[in-house]
Every structure is written in C-alpha cells, then in structure tokens.
Amino acid sequence: ETGVTQSPTHLIKTRGQQVTLRCSSQSGHNTVSWYQQALGQGPQFIFQYYREEENGRGNFPPRFSGLQFPNYSSELNVNALELDDSALYLCASSLRAPSEKLFFGSGTQLSVL
Amino acid sequence: DAKTTQPPSMDCAEGRAANLPCNHSTISGNEYVYWYRQIHSQGPQYIIHGLKNNETNEMASLIITEDRKSSTLILPHATLRDTAVYYCIVQAGGTSYGKLTFGQGTILTVHP
Numbered sequence: 001e002t003g004v005t006q007s008p009t010h011l012i013k014t015r016g017q018q019v020t021l022r023c024s025s026q027s028g029h030n031t032v033s034w035y036q037q038a039l040g041q042g043p044q045f046i047f048q049y050y051r052e053e054e055n056g057r058g059n060f061p062p063r064f065s066g067l068q069f070p071n072y073s074s075e076l077n078v079n080a081l082e083l084d085d086s087a088l089y090l091c092a093s094s095l096r097a098p099s100e101k102l103f104f105g106s107g108t109q110l111s112v113l
Numbered sequence: 114d115a116k117t118t119q120p121p122s123m124d125c126a127e128g129r130a131a132n133l134p135c136n137h138s139t140i141s142g143n144e145y146v147y148w149y150r151q152i153h154s155q156g157p158q159y160i161i162h163g164l165k166n167n168e169t170n171e172m173a174s175l176i177i178t179e180d181r182k183s184s185t186l187i188l189p190h191a192t193l194r195d196t197a198v199y200y201c202i203v204q205a206g207g208t209s210y211g212k213l214t215f216g217q218g219t220i221l222t223v224h225p
Contacts, residue, residue, distance in 0.1 A: 004156075031210065031211060033211035033212070041217075042198075042200060042215030042216055042217060042218060043157065043213075043215045044215070045211070045212045045213065045214070048210055048211035048212065050210065050211075055210060055211075056210055056211060056212055058212065090156050090157070092156070092157075092211070094211060096210060098206040098207040099145050099162060099164070099206050100210060100211065101159045101162070102149075102157075102159060102211065102213065103159065104156030104157045104158070105156050106154075106155055106156050107155075107156050
C-alpha cells in the first residue's frame with residue numbers, strides 16, 4: 001500500500017469524448033506525476049505537477065491536461081479521446097528532492113471504443 | 114537521461130538469491146540508478162536507488178560498479194511474490210523531477 005489512491009479503477013468511453021481521472025497523493029507528498037502505460041509496454045511520463053503548476057511534460061499533445069489542488073491531489077483530463085488513448089493511467093506522488101522516490105497508485109484502466 | 118539495457122527475462126528458484134543486471138554505460142556523474150518493479154495489474158513499486166555507493170534496504174541490495182557503468186539488483190531470498198517486471202532506470206538528480214524513463218525491463222519469474 002502506497003497511500004496513493006486513484007479513481008475510478010476502470011472506465012469505458014467512446015471516441016471523441018472527454019475524461020477526468022483523479023488521484024490522491026500520499027500524506028506529506030507535494031508532487032504528482034502522471035504516466036500512461038499501454039498494454040505490454042513500460043509506463044510513459046505524461047507530466048508532473050508541483051505547487052499547482054505543470055512542471056515538466058513528456059511527449060503528449062495539449063489535449064492531455066491536468067490540475068493540482070492545494071491539498072496536492074490531482075486530476076488528469078483528456079479531451080477528444082482517440083482509440084490509442086486506451087491504456088492504464090498511473091499517478092505517482094513524491095516529495096520533491098534531488099533523488100525522488102515515486103509512489104504509484106494502482107491506476108485507472110481506460111478503454112476507448 | 115542515460116539509456117539502460119536489461120535482459121528480457123530471468124528465472125530464479127524460490128529461496129535463492131535473484132541477481133538482476135543492468136547496463137548503463139553512458140551514465141553521467143549526476144545520474145542516479147533506480148530500480149522499480151511492477152507486479153501484474155498493479156502500479157510500479159519503488160525498490161531502491163543509489164548514486165555511487167552500494168545500497169541496502171529491507172527489500173533488496175544495489176551493487177554499482179566502480180565505473181558506474183553497470184549495476185546489479187539483488188533480492189537475497191526470492192519468493193513467489195517477487196515475480197514481476199523489474200525496471201532499471203537512470204535519472205539525473207535535481208532536474209528530471211518525476212520523469213522516469215521506463216524501458217522494457219526484466220521479467221523475473223520465481224519458481225517453487
């Protein structure tokens with residue numbers, strides 16, 4: 001148990017729709033990172049939020065956006081869903097430091113039909 | 114961040130030590146070596162990390178060669194629950210916050 005919780009655990013959407021995924025950080029952590037994991041692949045970094053601002057972004061289009069709230073929880077929003085967005089979306093919280101340890105949630109499995 | 118190379122799969126007998134190698138020949142002086150593992154249908158789990166010195170915690174030991182071009186993760190007494198994908202990741206300290214570059218990892222299978 002990492003103390004990082006994600007909701008919902010599973011979600012089915014259709015192409016073109018919008019989706020919001022939620023993440024609660026581990027107590028004491030001030031940073032949240034989001035990852036996308038396609039079937040059979042390693043997780044890919046989407047972006048990180050620190051002090052409620054995006055702080056680093058991977059190779060994902062602007063239709064992937066996020067928020068971090070004052071209590072350090074976070075949302076990942078994906079607009080105009082595409083079939084290739086079907087994946088496991090992972091949230092990780094950490095305490096910002098030169099050598100960070102990331103603590104991951106169990107993820108949200110998103111299926112786009 | 115430097116690239117890592119790991120064997121695609123390894124087997125280990127239950128109760129024996131599992132030694133997982135990782136090559137990171139282009140590692141820079143400020144880059145840490147991290148190990149994470151992912152058990153099926155779960156999020157990755159942090160195991161251990163180090164910069165230059167060998168490290169040990171309650172889960173594993175990390176042995177880093179003197180030239181830092183390779184490392185070995187040691188699970189001293191593997192159990193069936195250690196069956197997972199193990200990722201060796203190199204990340205620059207103080208810059209690439211939160212950005213871990215996962216490769217394909219090593220699938221470790223622990224047999225009874």
